[in-house]
Amino acid sequence: MRFIKNITLIGAPIKIRMVIKKMQKITGNDLKKEFTLTDAKPGESLTLRATVHKFKPMGGFAFITLRTGRYVLQAVYSPDNCPDSVEEIKEGVFAEISADVKEEPRANYGIELSVRRIALIHKPAELYPLHVSKRRLGCTLDINLDNRSVALRNPFERAAFKFQEGVVSGFREFMLQENFTEIHTPKIVAQGAEGGANIFSLDYFQKNAFLNQSPQFYKQAAVAFFDRVFEIAPVYRAEKHATSRHLNEYIGLDFEMGFIDGMEDVMNMEIAMLKHMMGYLKEHYAEEIRITGAQIPEVGDVPVIRFEEAVKLTHGEKGKNKFDLDPEDEVFLCKWAQENHGTEFIFVTHFPSSKPPFYAMNDKEDPRCALKFDLLFRGLEITTGGQRIHDYDEQIEKIKAQHLNPDDFTYYLESHKYGLPPHGGLGIGLERLVMKLIGQPNIRQASMFPRDINRLLP
Amino acid sequence: MRFIKNITLIGAPIKIRMVIKKMQKITGNDLKKEFTLTDAKPGESLTLRATVHKFKPMGGFAFITLRTGRYVLQAVYSPDNCPDSVEEIKEGVFAEISADVKEEPRANYGIELSVRRIALIHKPAELYPLHVSKRRLGCTLDINLDNRSVALRNPFERAAFKFQEGVVSGFREFMLQENFTEIHTPKIVAQGAEGGANIFSLDYFQKNAFLNQSPQFYKQAAVAFFDRVFEIAPVYRAEKHATSRHLNEYIGLDFEMGFIDGMEDVMNMEIAMLKHMMGYLKEHYAEEIRITGAQIPEVGDVPVIRFEEAVKLTHGEKGKNKFDLDPEDEVFLCKWAQENHGTEFIFVTHFPSSKPPFYAMNDKEDPRCALKFDLLFRGLEITTGGQRIHDYDEQIEKIKAQHLNPDDFTYYLESHKYGLPPHGGLGIGLERLVMKLIGQPNIRQASMFPRDINRLLP
Structure with missing residues (x-):
């Protein structure tokens, strides 16, 4: 231990060790994963956490667009398939979703998520001041830059x-x-x-x-x-x-x-x-x-x-x-x-x-x-x-x-x-x-x- | 060409094109390579450009230590094998060397270069103020930092x-x-x-x-x-x-x-x-x-x-x-x-x-x-x-x-x-x-x- 020299142990380590009853240890083995497209295999199910990019009620069911760190995914919610309410689910909230992955050629990446469970993680204090879910923001550059932390969610x-x-x-x-x-x-x-x-x-x-x-x-x-x-x-x-x-x-x-x-x-x-x-x-x-x-x-x-x-x-x-x-x-x-x-x-x-x-x-x-x-x-x-x-x-x-x-x-x-x-x-x-x-x-x-x-x- | 709009051609491109008789082109195909160890195969020969890290005349022959961007190589010069003079070769100069690669277990990486040609590329105005070729510089930290551009050649x-x-x-x-x-x-x-x-x-x-x-x-x-x-x-x-x-x-x-x-x-x-x-x-x-x-x-x-x-x-x-x-x-x-x-x-x-x-x-x-x-x-x-x-x-x-x-x-x-x-x-x-x-x-x-x-x- 060449990095510690001339150190006198102060305090009383042996006795005080007893104070720390269960020493927690961090192993680096239990890593949270960020969603990637390879996680979405048609026929299988998955659980992911994402931002609700858009919420579109259709009468009886709803389209939920999910935004991950890189992708925008289409999900379908129907009370027949999911016992959870979507009352609090709207643009800008953060949610955890469990879903079945279905093939859907008309959706991004050819897949659609059929929601089995949905839980709110957190909801913001206010609605977005910009049209984040539109293809283009449609505002001036100055407004974009003044609201940069929101604009970049587009x-x-x-x-x-x-x-x-x-x-x-x-x-x-x-x-x-x-x-x-x-x-x-x-x-x-x-x-x-x-x-x-x-x-x-x-x-x-x-x-x-x-x-x-x-x-x-x-x-x-x-x-x-x-x-x-x-x-x-x-x-x-x-x-x-x-x-x-x-x-x-x-x-x-x-x-x-x-x-x-x-x-x-x-x-x-x-x-x-x-x-x-x-x-x-x-x-x-x-x-x-x-x-x-x-x-x-x-x-x-x-x-x-x-x-x-x-x-x-x-x-x-x-x-x-x-x-x-x-x-x-x-x-x-x-x-x-x-x-x-x-x-x-x-x-x-x-x-x-x-x-x-x-x-x-x-x-x-x-x-x-x-x-x-x-x-x-x-x-x-x-x-x-x-x-x-x-x-x-x-x-x-x-x-x-x-x-x-x-x-x-x-x-x-x-x-x-x-x-x-x-x-x-x-x-x-x-x-x-x-x-x-x-x-x-x-x-x-x-x-x-x-x-x-x-x-x-x- | 959507990036150029409303540009009027000024000058007279067709005529002036004649002025540029042979248009040089850069292809990106002719790349200078930096030396790496895989270039030095015993039994083969190579040409490299390097800094002379040390020059040690031994009476009749000389050891030349070469410093590349990452490695320090041992080379041996003997007038029997090389027609070029080493009069100007000394610590700190830059040279191009052609050599045969020999196995030599006592040298770094188990190889030694037998010099066939050596040519001076450039010589500095002054000798190093520090012991660059020693294992350690052996100077105080302040001297090291004051002469940083030299110290880091060690x-x-x-x-x-x-x-x-x-x-x-x-x-x-x-x-x-x-x-x-x-x-x-x-x-x-x-x-x-x-x-x-x-x-x-x-x-x-x-x-x-x-x-x-x-x-x-x-x-x-x-x-x-x-x-x-x-x-x-x-x-x-x-x-x-x-x-x-x-x-x-x-x-x-x-x-x-x-x-x-x-x-x-x-x-x-x-x-x-x-x-x-x-x-x-x-x-x-x-x-x-x-x-x-x-x-x-x-x-x-x-x-x-x-x-x-x-x-x-x-x-x-x-x-x-x-x-x-x-x-x-x-x-x-x-x-x-x-x-x-x-x-x-x-x-x-x-x-x-x-x-x-x-x-x-x-x-x-x-x-x-x-x-x-x-x-x-x-x-x-x-x-x-x-x-x-x-x-x-x-x-x-x-x-x-x-x-x-x-x-x-x-x-x-x-x-x-x-x-x-x-x-x-x-x-x-x-x-x-x-x-x-x-x-x-x-x-x-x-x-x-x-x-x-x-x-x-x-």
Whole structure:
């Protein structure tokens, strides 16, 4: 027992042991199960606990729609088959139901429950303020978000977040399979990874601190000891604009990999990951694809266009002084890729090197360009990535070239000083990806409890 | 193409297409692989990229120790077998090596690489300031943490974080298997879940905001639409004390489950999860168990002791006015459980109901007690959990009883008002669990880049 040292027994354990007459023990063997479809076999019976999603009396009998954590089931109640009253059974109550499972091709999943017993577990204080049991809520987004804890009881609304779980799981499964290590890095930091004014500051024990804009510095540091890392964690951007594509707190799917030959290695890894993710969703989240109407794209060969070419394509010669893509450019380029290459994805590469971030490696063949890429999907940038600078002197030089002071980045530069292999990586905005897969018009719908310039509640 | 509407093609795509002569495409088929042990088959040859962990010239030949993302491999260089010079090969450089794999029982994994070609990829600006290639760094914790990006290149140091990945993966695999949904909830909030002064505040667009002390409110809300949820995410506590068991930012492994009969359902779920996690670690993380010397516990039947009994046991009659366990009590109770029940785990339940949190359900049989539990392991509380109040009126009453104002919790209480099933859950401190499994004396060693009252960097 090496974990307990120099402990003197105080009190009188032997005598006091008598006080505890029957010592209860927890074995971990008696687990409550959550309902899944495999539990509902026609011809057999089952007992489940669920929320009453809808109650429809039909005169002599009643339809009871039950909502479990993932499914919506049809049940039929008739006093002939069940001795219990349904007087208290209505939308929103919680109940325990024993039932026979019948085949019923017209019902969800081809099954219907014939209720044998029904018991109220708990009833809410008030009726739902929204049309939870309708196919769509039919309210404005603001009302939806103001009543989020109720709105998400609507099967269409909640399905987006079960689907989100699939996106995250597909990403993670692929990363682990390719021997990336999952890491957790601090969000309270002494400096932001992206610089600029778009950063939240806080008081950290009388010190000035910030909420990290990306795990960039830490995942680069981790490449030196794990070669390949990924992180799934919140990212903070204090952007003041209120658009349909920005959140102030979102989930970043980040990875970083060492020993690359160029940023194409990172791009290849992303495309292979997306292929895996889409297959994963089709295999495990068919239910949510059906409910949300998500369109799972074919991830084939993805065309690559240089920023300079992209700008010519969108703006002709007038685009000469542009340093970034506008939202309209992203829409245009995706339309172009669809029409000319039959794909919903397009990479834009080689952005101007004068632009942040300072950690992007300049192209040796044309130092006006950085080895940086965006992946566009259905009209929206869903990824930013690239090859990073690994050489210490080169990094110091670029920090200076962007009018920053290397002394402000001492800890960050230690990784470079003591050696980093050539490396690169990317960050994917989870909510943007989900939004585009499902076809939601506003990114707030893809965030369970969104944070924007006006919204800090619920 | 429903995602693009009312877009007019600008520019002249057909003509400009000519500009892009050879369109590069990314297929996702050409993936760089990270080295794993199955790549090293005796009798075969391989090429890998790795960090030179150690270089030991022996007169006529040399031992080169290679560090990959997970393994440390022995290689032998002799000019007879390899035409390349090793003049630039030394500790800390990155190299590409082609080699024949030989059986060698005295080397790690029973294999040795006989180098055929070696090429420098990159060399750092400076030599390591720490003894990275020694079994242990042998420096103070402060020096370790100040030089974290180098310290973690030591195989013993980094193994703790690969092991951490296993703890997280084992938790997650079990949760998904039991049909919990993985969720992501905001960390910027309008009010903390735990109340009190231990909270970081920040300016959120001229509004007062906080960093969440736990996902409690949000996971309770989510029980109403997913029945069972879990989250793996940072948690913030602005605790001013500097102890070996507190971090100001840590990773919480949280779950919450609906339709329970009592808090024992939550405790059972935890013990089953821990059994799964320990099996998962033994199966997939044997390498890190070996390196760190982690002691994987037998999770058998876990004894349960009421708070009142626990206090009697530790303090005798003098403990009458105690409202919580001291660190020494936790050590004592674990020693007691080990000696009397042969286990390293013990549950303490039924804490005084006058104590926060206000969401803990009071015991109906004895309202002086709350249905709250701690799980102690190897002398430390690693979990706090319990049954929560689901009834609206009961929750309002308890908020008032704890001298708080229900009007401050309007959004939180909406879940109760519109109905929550009976539910409960828990939160596990990831770093505490890892620290105790590995036997680290200080929790900072279990955090990749720890945050404490004095430490905001790196």
